[in-house]
Amino acid sequence: MKSIPRRKFIGQAALAAGAGVLASSFKTNLTMADKTFIHHVYFWLKNPGSVEDTDKLIAGLKKLSKVSTIASAHIGKPADTNREVIDRSYAVSWCLFFKNSTDQASYQTDPVHLKFIDECSSLWSKVVVYDSIDV
Amino acid sequence: MKSIPRRKFIGQAALAAGAGVLASSFKTNLTMADKTFIHHVYFWLKNPGSVEDTDKLIAGLKKLSKVSTIASAHIGKPADTNREVIDRSYAVSWCLFFKNSTDQASYQTDPVHLKFIDECSSLWSKVVVYDSIDV
Numbered sequence: 001m002k003s004i005p006r007r008k009f010i011g012q013a014a015l016a017a018g019a020g021v022l023a024s025s026f027k028t029n030l031t032m033a034d035k036t037f038i039h040h041v042y043f044w045l046k047n048p049g050s051v052e053d054t055d056k057l058i059a060g061l062k063k064l065s066k067v068s069t070i071a072s073a074h075i076g077k078p079a080d081t082n083r084e085v086i087d088r089s090y091a092v093s094w095c096l097f098f099k100n101s102t103d104q105a106s107y108q109t110d111p112v113h114l115k116f117i118d119e120c121s122s123l124w125s126k127v128v129v130y131d132s133i134d135v
Numbered sequence: 136m137k138s139i140p141r142r143k144f145i146g147q148a149a150l151a152a153g154a155g156v157l158a159s160s161f162k163t164n165l166t167m168a169d170k171t172f173i174h175h176v177y178f179w180l181k182n183p184g185s186v187e188d189t190d191k192l193i194a195g196l197k198k199l200s201k202v203s204t205i206a207s208a209h210i211g212k213p214a215d216t217n218r219e220v221i222d223r224s225y226a227v228s229w230c231l232f233f234k235n236s237t238d239q240a241s242y243q244t245d246p247v248h249l250k251f252i253d254e255c256s257s258l259w260s261k262v263v264v265y266d267s268i269d270v
Contacts, residue, residue, distance in 0.1 A: 076171075092270075132211030
């Protein structure tokens, strides 16, 4: 049991160092473990333009948004902006914020997520995912 | 001037209808004008992997984040997740939330944005933009 006080000390030192970083700077200097993780998914449907399939996917995503590790979720459709650099060919946007990468990893194997894939994956033909960590 | 009271009436009726929608449902039924607009930009650098150019771009985006119509801004780098559906080839992610599409349109022509493009566009080789409106 001798190691416990030492582990405690290390924990407190790390906490103090972390607090220093937090106090001295913009949120961009949080440690990697605490950085916001944005998981942004774009779905293309097997039946492009199908209102019924779009609605089914959105209904599935609304259920999926209940996963407890999700900090915030946004379900979107392409805006009416239309410039050369804009990709508006997808059907549904699914933008998730997680407190950190651990929470995102947990979401990937959450039973609610696996059920969503099982129930809805027949709807889409393509999925593109961009995962980013706040700098 | 006879049409003014009529226009007023229409305006109030529309407002009342909008309030009803707001009161009776989830935020997904906000009128189009009030829906959250997510403008997510991914940048690829002319010098892929250049730490200096990445830092320059991030510094430019930090200045750009001061545009007053931006509700929230996140600057990110690819996370270490790596599955087939994940595109992690970009250098920097720039995820903006706007209160509505009007604010996003204003951002596009904001002098701070134009200055950013002027100062930083030489850094990137490709930009992909996904604009979405909350359902």
